Each structure stands twice: as structure tokens, then as C-alpha cells.
Amino acid sequence: MKVKAVVFDLGKVLVDFDYGIAARKLALQSQAPASEIKAVIDQSPLLFLYEGAQMTTQEFFKAVRERIGFAGRFNEFAAAFADIFTEIPEMTRLQSELRGRGLPTFILSNTNEIAIGHVRRNFPFFSDFTDYIFSFEHGVLKPHEGIYQITEQRSECRGAEILFLDDKPENTEAGVKRGWQTICHKSAEESIGAVWALVG
Numbered sequence: 001m002k003v004k005a006v007v008f009d010l011g012k013v014l015v016d017f018d019y020g021i022a023a024r025k026l027a028l029q030s031q032a033p034a035s036e037i038k039a040v041i042d043q044s045p046l047l048f049l050y051e052g053a054q055m056t057t058q059e060f061f062k063a064v065r066e067r068i069g070f071a072g073r074f075n076e077f078a079a080a081f082a083d084i085f086t087e088i089p090e091m092t093r094l095q096s097e098l099r100g101r102g103l104p105t106f107i108l109s110n111t112n113e114i115a116i117g118h119v120r121r122n123f124p125f126f127s128d129f130t131d132y133i134f135s136f137e138h139g140v141l142k143p144h145e146g147i148y149q150i151t152e153q154r155s156e157c158r159g160a161e162i163l164f165l166d167d168k169p170e171n172t173e174a175g176v177k178r179g180w181q182t183i184c185h186k187s188a189e190e191s192i193g194a195v196w197a198l199v200g
């Protein structure tokens with residue numbers, strides 16, 4: 001079936017990230033060492049609560065501040081927490097080329113308000129998608145089916161009309177269950193070849 005929408009995961013697909021960078025910056029104003037800070041913010045239960053909209057940004061800040069003994073202000077925290085991303089230019093070029101062909105493109109991401117604010121301000125590629133589906137705006141995380149249903153509604157596509165790229169197998173498998181075409185992203189080279197083979 002012809003692909004009518006290409007849905008990209010954000011982290012490790014369009015941008016790389018490293019919470020170690022944030023942990024080292026936060027450590028300069030904290031009682032806890034960087035290694036401990038990283039464990040608090042990187043793919044931690046606290047981060048999942050925040051990205052699943054179980055906590056507000058201020059609640060997340062206060063919870064992290066308490067755990068790591070951070071002495072700075074919210075703005076300093078947010079700047080350090082968010083400045084962890086680097087663009088993957090081969091993949092953002094792919095998105096731009098798909099848009100050039102007239103194909104709608106979407107971002108479907110488990111993410112948070114601080115990260116998205118930072119990415120929106122600093123990465124021009126980010127503004128050029130048809131629409132965005134973020135876990136923190138819907139209170140549901142991949143691979144829960146709810147966020148896939150929302151993506152179908154927003155894209156007005158379903159089943160094999162949707163091509164989805166994500167680096168986590170559990171997330172692509174949830175797409176397969178809905179009949180989506182999926183690519184489990186490992187490298188830009190492989191994903192680009194696979195996308196063009198499906199899109200033609």
C-alpha cells in the first residue's frame with residue numbers, strides 16, 4: 001500500500017541526545033555527583049512520570065532539585081537539562097526531501113515540555129513537520145496504543161498508509177500491531193534506504 005504519512009520518532013532518529021551532558025552541568029550547582037544526577041534524569045521513573053504528563057514541569061524541577069540538591073534557579077536547570085541534543089543531518093535531510101515530494105511528515109515522541117521548547121528554538125528543521133504528537137501533551141507514552149490512535153487521528157491515515165521510524169523495537173512493534181509499516185532505526189544509511197524502498 002502507498003505510504004501517505006511518514007512518522008518520525010525524535011530522539012536517536014532525528015536528533016541524538018546525551019543526558020550525561022546535562023548531568024555534568026547540573027553537577028556544578030548540585031550536591032550529588034554527575035553519575036547520580038544522570039541516574040535521576042536519564043530514562044528514570046521520574047522522567048517517565050514527567051513525559052507521561054503525570055507531573056508538571058515545575059513539579060519535575062522540584063522533584064529533581066530535591067533529589068540532587070540543586071542550588072540554581074529553574075531557568076538554569078531548564079537550560080542545562082535541555083541542551084543535550086545534536087541534529088542527525090542525514091535524517092533531517094530525509095524528512096526535508098519527503099516534504100519536498102509532498103508527503104506529510106509527523107513527529108511522534110515520548111518527550112517533555114523543556115526538551116521540546118529547546119529543540120523548537122534551536123533546530124530549524126523542527127518547524128517543518130505537518131504535525132506533532134508528544135507524550136506530555138496527551139498523557140500517554142509509546143508503546144501504549146493510545147498515542148498511536150492519536151497519531152492516526154491527527155494524520156488522517158491508518159494501517160499501512162503510515163510509515164513509522166523509531167529506534168526502540170517495542171515502539172515499532174506497537175505500530176506493527178496496528179498494521180503500520182515500520183522501520184526500527186539503527187543507522188541513517190539503513191533507514192534512508194528502507195524509506196525510499198517503501199516510498200518509491
Ligand SMILES: [Mg+2]
Binds near residue numbers: 009010011013168
Ligand atoms: Mg527514540
